[in-house]
Amino acid sequence: MTRKTIIDRTLKVINQLPEEKAEEISIFADFVMKRFEEQQLNEQLLQINQKSNAYEFLNDEEDIYSVADLKEIY
Template structure:
């Protein structure tokens, strides 16, 4: 079924329900919307944190010295 057809069926079914049941359906729809919005916010925050340079100190640093730089090798 297409989105439009599903919406039409939902509206037809809602028109048959009592006011209390319509309130329950509305509350559930609002819950689904807030859940979707929350997940989008979390994804946005995760993306911002991963792209920021705040955690660059955790990356491995480039080696400054090599074994060739040693004057004396401890055995």
């Protein structure tokens, strides 16, 4: 199903609903959009972080602890 078909079908259904139900759909659409925007932002931040060398110095550090230092293993 194409994007246009989905939108047309959804609008047709919304137009048949009472105002309070249409408002519920509007609130849900806002929620979905906000979640999508947050997801996009997180992905962009992850890409920026992966490309940066901010933590590169840790690769040169000697390990302070090893598995032998563990008192309990879960």
